Amino acid sequence: MSTATINESELLRTALVGDVTSPVLGGSPYDVSADGVPFVPVGAGGICYTVEVGMPAAGWAADQVEPGVSIANPSDPANEALLVYACVGNRVTVRSGAAAGATGVVTGKHEAFHAYKHVLVHLDKDALDAIVPGDRLVVSACGRGMQVDGLPELSCHSLSPDLWNAWAPQRRDAGLRVRVTRALPPEVVGMGSGRVSGSTSVALQPGPADLEHLRIGDLVAIHDWDASYYTGYHEGRMTVGLVSTGDSPVLGNGAATTILLSGPTSSFEFVEDGAANLADLLGLA
């Protein structure tokens, strides 16, 4: 068995722009928790100094807290392109403001219903302290179009060559052996079914599986779930995602998980490994 190879030499590297967002609220600041208790959501949009990739997904007084810096392009069609082309592990450079010149890494995506679509970026502490909403970042996007050599039945989304090489899936007879922190049943997916796989996140809702000790950055497998084009139930297929935000008090919501890889169950063998986390794989912590 050896590390599986991809069409890395064929992949384009393109520049996409995202500006640091600022949190948004509706006319009433209150959302309602699963138990019917009103709360003020905090954590999505802008800059989060407290939470970074590698930390627990649960235990924050927050709703889907986005670690690090949250960016979006102010033009909706350009933002769609940013979301579709940016891949986890891509390099990001700050282009304006006091942190100009600092570099970071894409850690995930976060789509909220009828609201924002963000790309999440990890920066080191000095850059995080210096950056402000409105500062411009450039994502050096690479990964869209990725194919695993010899396995055309697998769909890759939001997965950069850098993450692929660090994750190092192994080639075995009928497919891949990949490391994940856990494998989950299909009903764990709450909000996020029916979305475009390449640009979205799906929420891991509590209840159907034990999500204790889940960390932001964890790679997870979801059984009977397909994300070849859109996200949805499909027996006999599997999807690998990367936990990108903290969890949520809202019913049917939870940690937003970015889609990386999807294909027939028979093409995967999973090895549970607590270190299958973006922070560990890319040395971000």
Place this chain on the structure above:
Amino acid sequence: MVEIGLEAEIAHPSHSGSYTVDSYGRPIILPGMAGVVANARVGDLVFPWAADHLEPGVSAGNPNRERYHALQFLSCVGNVVRVLDGPAAGALGRVTGKHAFVLVDFPRAALDVLAPGDRLLVRAVGQGLRLLDFEDVAARSCSPTLLEGMGVAVTGDGRLRIEVTAEVPAFMMGAGLGMSSEWANCDVMFTRREVVERLGFEHVRLGDVVAMHDQDHRYGRGYRAGMCAFGVVAHGGYGGIPGHGMGVATILSGPAERFEIVRAPDANLRRYLELAD
């Protein structure tokens, strides 16, 4: 309970100009959403249509965002709707479900002449409805007319007896989870014929009342073991994109032990609301 009048108009279908992709990986462009569907109505089978998000009858919206939200949140299944202008002016219909629009059934003669842009008035009543002896059961978008029409009885052991045509397992619940209980509906991920057949849902009809197991739809929609939700089948068609499918608009939710579920092949809005042909 308060009854109020809400302004609405029949929405025109719209299109992104590009293909979506179905569960077989095929590019698709299919009708179904918005406007007037004259030949698929509440009471007809859900699936045998070449459609995506097939909204039977009339789809009512409002071009003003805030008014649209009021229409979407305050309309309840069973509410009376009146046509205000156009050749069908004066015709009366009933709210039969919710999706991106409020879905309304009218008599066939009206459906034949209604068109996008025609103005409607929804007489909204039902949000705030409580079952006084069942404080742990939430009613959502359920008009008093519907509750009465369903003939919900209290069993000898103190449970609500609900007739359904089908029971949905939690793993099939898709787009609509995580949203407000009163907003639109939740899709049951029937986008492939073989899954419809394997789970035995070919007989289900638009407007059927169905049970959804391990679903809590009181304050939003999501998985919760031991809870149960009920809804009406609002939209259908075979052709949906993955993660979507048969839409079910929430009407009731509470602890599973508070309900006695009874299978009844005619648990349908056409009977419960005495919809005119």
